[in-house]
Amino acid sequence: MAKKAKKETPLMKQYNTIKVKYPDALLLFRVGDFYETFGEDAIKTAGILGIILTKRGAGSENEIELAGFPHHSINTYLPKLVKAGERVAICDQLEDPKQTKTIVKRGVTELVTPGVALNDEVLVSKSNNFLCSVYFDKKYIGISFLDISTGEFLTSQGNAEYIDKLLQNFNPSEVLVSKQKRTLFNQTFGDDFHTFYMEDWVYQTDYTYETLTKHFDTKTLKGFGIEDLYEGIIASGSILHYLAQTQHHKLQHITSIARIAENDYVWMDKFTIRNLELYNSTNNNAVTLLNVIDKTISPMGGRLLKRWLALPLKNVDKIKERHDVVDFLMKDSKVLQKIQNHIKHIGDLERLISKTATGKVNPREVIQLKNSLEAIVPIKSLADNCDNESLKIIGDKLQSCDVLRKKIKETLNEDAPVNVLKGGSIAAGFSSELDELRSLSKSGKDYLDKMLERESERTGITSLKIASNNVFGYYIEVRNTHKDKVPEDWIRKQTLVSAERYITEELKEYEAKILGAEDKIQTIEQQLFTELVTWLNQYIKPVQQNAYLVGQIDCLCGFAQLANDNKYIYPRLDDSFDLEIKGGRHPVIEKQLPIGEAFIDNDVFLDRKEQQIIMITGPNMSGKSAILRQTALIVLLAQIGSFVPAKEARIGLVDKIFTRVGASDNISMGESTFMVEMNETASILNNISDRSLVLLDEIGRGTSTYDGISIAWAISEYLHEHPAKPKTLFATHYHELNEMSETFGRIKNFNVSVKELKDNVLFLRKLVEGGSAHSFGIHVAKMAGMPKQVLHRANKILKKLEQSHSSEELTDQVKTLHDDMQLSFFNLDDPLLENIKEEILHIDIDTLTPVEALMKLNEIKRMLVKKKQA
Numbered sequence: 130m131a132k133k134a135k136k137e138t139p140l141m142k143q144y145n146t147i148k149v150k151y152p153d154a155l156l157l158f159r160v161g162d163f164y165e166t167f168g169e170d171a172i173k174t175a176g177i178l179g180i181i182l183t184k185r186g187a188g189s190e191n192e193i194e195l196a197g198f199p200h201h202s203i204n205t206y207l208p209k210l211v212k213a214g215e216r217v218a219i220c221d222q223l224e225d226p227k228q229t230k231t232i233v234k235r236g237v238t239e240l241v242t243p244g245v246a247l248n249d250e251v252l253v254s255k256s257n258n259f260l261c262s263v264y265f266d267k268k269y270i271g272i273s274f275l276d277i278s279t280g281e282f283l284t285s286q287g288n289a290e291y292i293d294k295l296l297q298n299f300n301p302s303e304v305l306v307s308k309q310k311r312t313l314f315n316q317t318f319g320d321d322f323h324t325f326y327m328e329d330w331v332y333q334t335d336y337t338y339e340t341l342t343k344h345f346d347t348k349t350l351k352g353f354g355i356e357d358l359y360e361g362i363i364a365s366g367s368i369l370h371y372l373a374q375t376q377h378h379k380l381q382h383i384t385s386i387a388r389i390a391e392n393d394y395v396w397m398d399k400f401t402i403r404n405l406e407l408y409n410s411t412n413n414n415a416v417t418l419l420n421v422i423d424k425t426i427s428p429m430g431g432r433l434l435k436r437w438l439a440l441p442l443k444n445v446d447k448i449k450e451r452h453d454v455v456d457f458l459m460k461d462s463k464v465l466q467k468i469q470n471h472i473k474h475i476g477d478l479e480r481l482i483s484k485t486a487t488g489k490v491n492p493r494e495v496i497q498l499k500n501s502l503e504a505i506v507p508i509k510s511l512a513d514n515c516d517n518e519s520l521k522i523i524g525d526k527l528q529s530c531d532v533l534r535k536k537i538k539e540t541l542n543e544d545a546p547v548n549v550l551k552g553g554s555i556a557a558g559f560s561s562e563l564d565e566l567r568s569l570s571k572s573g574k575d576y577l578d579k580m581l582e583r584e585s586e587r588t589g590i591t592s593l594k595i596a597s598n599n600v601f602g603y604y605i606e607v608r609n610t611h612k613d614k615v616p617e618d619w620i621r622k623q624t625l626v627s628a629e630r631y632i633t634e635e636l637k638e639y640e641a642k643i644l645g646a647e648d649k650i651q652t653i654e655q656q657l658f659t660e661l662v663t664w665l666n667q668y669i670k671p672v673q674q675n676a677y678l679v680g681q682i683d684c685l686c687g688f689a690q691l692a693n694d695n696k697y698i699y700p701r702l703d704d705s706f707d708l709e710i711k712g713g714r715h716p717v718i719e720k721q722l723p724i725g726e727a728f729i730d731n732d733v734f735l736d737r738k739e740q741q742i743i744m745i746t747g748p749n750m751s752g753k754s755a756i757l758r759q760t761a762l763i764v765l766l767a768q769i770g771s772f773v774p775a776k777e778a779r780i781g782l783v784d785k786i787f788t789r790v791g792a793s794d795n796i797s798m799g800e801s802t803f804m805v806e807m808n809e810t811a812s813i814l815n816n817i818s819d820r821s822l823v824l825l826d827e828i829g830r831g832t833s834t835y836d837g838i839s840i841a842w843a844i845s846e847y848l849h850e851h852p853a854k855p856k857t858l859f860a861t862h863y864h865e866l867n868e869m870s871e872t873f874g875r876i877k878n879f880n881v882s883v884k885e886l887k888d889n890v891l892f893l894r895k896l897v898e899g900g901s902a903h904s905f906g907i908h909v910a911k912m913a914g915m916p917k918q919v920l921h922r923a924n925k926i927l928k929k930l931e932q933s934h935s936s937e938e939l940t941d942q943v944k945t946l947h948d949d950m951q952l953s954f955f956n957l958d959d960p961l962l963e964n965i966k967e968e969i970l971h972i973d974i975d976t977l978t979p980v981e982a983l984m985k986l987n988e989i990k991r992m993l994v995k996k997k998q999a
């Protein structure tokens with residue numbers, strides 16, 4: 130028999146029609162004061178939020194899972210859902226339930242996804258929250274990043290390697306890809322990203338171009354300098370399409386789109402960004418460069434510093450401008466301190482103005498906006514009057530926004546609440562109508578207080594209470610113990626367990642006045658606030674500009690503080706090809722050494738004429754990697770405009786930094802690590818330029834020694850012979866590579882010195898000229914607590930190996946070593962030895978006479994002689 134069709138309630142019918150439109154999102158369905166979820170959504174929601182899962186219509190044929198929370202808790206629960214990677218559709222009541230007799234109209238007012246969030250609880254203050262779109266074409270891949278919370282919109286295009294690097298740099302929370310390119314995306318960029326697959330038709334030239342020009346209200350995209358980015362435009366347009374699709378229509382704060390110009394910035398591929406641990410460390414707890422250098426105070430400064438670190442400059446003049454400001458601020462610590470103190474009072478201007486544009490700002494935040502702009506005024510005057518041109522220019526561009534601040538001050542109370550419905554947002558004196566209503570409501574309330582006093586006295590009821598609710602309006606509440614004292618003219622309205630509620634004629638009269646006034650006050654406050662917010666939108670651009678400038682000043686002040694705190698120096702940048710660092714330090718390691726241990730600084734010199742490649746040998750743990758990384762970090766710091774941890778630095782502009790670490794340093798990679806290592810290295814060799822800085826750390830150790838040496842040799846030879854002559858540091862424990870300097874003029878040998886003690890080494894950590902004779906891995910093994918027996922053998926083997934030069938000899942040596950080994954280690958599986966062992970174990974020493982002992986020994990000897998003869 131066919132199952133009887135379920136009879137849906139009107140509410141569930143409405144729910145189901147909305148839900149089918151958002152199959153891949155959790156639907157938060159507003160019912161009265163609650164947001165409810167049903168069915169599968171309820172199971173998921175209850176699981177993520179740890180709230181109770183119940184059933185609606187339990188026992189009936191319409192039974193369905195239900196989980197919900199009070200609507201005012203949305204800011205607590207929504208972020209949790211989004212952080213768990215859910216897309217959340219918020220379905221609100223679109224009309225006032227009081228005004229309608231039938232079911233309330235409902236609709237989705239916002240679709241919150243990990244990449245599209247305005248909620249402070251989802252956002253991290255010093256990080257951007259980027260939504261990204263990737264578009265694959267035959268020639269290039271287009272990419273676009275948009276942070277709806279700050280209004281930043283960026284685009285670029287290039288090959289897979291470049292796009293991969295940008296993904297690494299910008300670390301988007303959500304990536305949009307066309308459905309068709311799902312597999313291609315995963316194959317190219319891995320499956321670590323939170324992806325959403327959009328309809329393929331969106332990715333059309335005309336449609337996306339039009340979407341962009343319509344949004345910016347321009348005829349072309351020429352003004353943004355992106356007109357020629359065919360793939361970039363498609364990616365960018367598709368992002369705007371997605372925003373519309375997710376019901377984000379108020380986007381006035383996205384005022385422009387900028388091109389990430391590949392050629393303006395130092396190229397670092399994703400391996401380099403990872404190896405140098407700039408902002409993401411491979412080991413989650415490790416301190417990153419960003420942790421050490423971030424002295425910014427404002428969220429704008431924090432976000433900008435990350436951008437600077439991801440995109441170091443290649444233009445000497447621009448870099449020098451930053452250095453000059455840092456130098457100025459470092460020397461004038463009073464100005465530095467004053468500016469930093471004012472920055473402390475600046476909130477997240479960028480996000481505040483975005484909230485204003487999207488209509489999500491609350492009264493308290495508008496006050497914050499005003500106060501932040503107020504703090505800019507003294508910064509502007511400090512910068513305007515200082516003795517540094519670049520800082521002056523920034524100061525000049527800062528806008529004091531006088532009219533804006535005045536308007537907010539006039540309109541809002543300084544202690545305005547978060548929720549405009551709470552009342553008290555609009556300042557006294559701003560609207561005479563509001564002022565009148567407020568005094569009416571106040572006098573009404575005073576009247577009620579008096580009435581309460583009078584009635585208490587008249588009736589002798591001590592615990593009288595006047596309160597109000599939505600159903601009866603104002604009422605007098607009498608506890609049951611006083612029930613008998615209630616006068617006759619009171620009208621009973623409600624009976625509770627322990628009290629009764631009454632109304633009186635007088636109460637009703639005043640209620641009309643008060644409630645009428647209060648309702649009106651609420652409406653007027655809301656209206657005036659909305660008007661203010663709309664008015665504020667004229668200031669989106671100047672506020673955004675201020676935010677950017679404050680970010681810049683904050684970063685530069687941060688650099689000055691960093692330099693002061695850690696004794697960094699002014700690096701000299703020029704157009705030469707030399708790199709000369711004297712007394713260089715590793716900015717992160719120097720901060721982490723145990724107390725009492727000093728960081729040993731080092732000199733590094735590289736050029737394209739005499740000393741293009743340095744082979745750094747030295748025992749494990751001696752500090753080879755540290756020297757490599759600190760060299761890259763010093764260059765990087767210099768080119769983002771910071772001072773550097775060194776005594777002196779002269780840096781010929783670097784345009785690409787490559788670092789590769791031998792496979793055994795990241796064994797966790799799983800797939801043929803050696804293959805990975807070779808792939809990565811190959812990509813360096815195909816991309817080097819005459820301004821490149823190449824750092825190779827133990828390349829080749831992922832394979833057998835002789836393979837490894839040959840490969841390392843061949844790579845070094847290639848770099849030496851390449852017309853680009855890239856500056857290279859090569860750390861290796863193959864001291865065989867030291868022979869290269871005899872044949873290749875620009876390869877020089879250095880080693881990280883150690884002092885050999887009797888059976889130990891002391892790390893001196895100084896980089897000195899010359900190769901090292903052997904590789905001290907055994908000493909490190911000893912430090913690690915290897916058994917003595919193993920260490921002893923290892924030393925013996927090493928000595929023999931070191932005497933060998935040809936591979937044939939080596940094989941012979943290894944053979945004899947092998948034989949040797951058989952003798953020295955007892956072969957306990959030998960049956961003869963087993964017999965002897967048994968004999969010895971069975972001897973009872975206590976009862977054994979000396980003669981018997983001798984005889985036993987003789988017997989054992991005979992067994993061995995016999996075995997030897999055989």
Ligand SMILES: Nc1ncnc2c1ncn2[C@@H]1O[C@H](COP(=O)(O)OP(=O)(O)OP(=O)(O)O)[C@@H](O)[C@H]1O
Nearest residue numbers: 718727728729730748749750751752753754755894
């Ligand atoms: N210049 C220095 N001053 C003080 N301590 C240092 C210095 N350089 C390195 N160290 C310390 O020595 C440790 C090992 O350094 P590093 O990893 O650079 O050695 P390595 O020679 O590359 O070793 P391996 O060959 O095992 O990779 C670092 O973690 C750091 O604590």
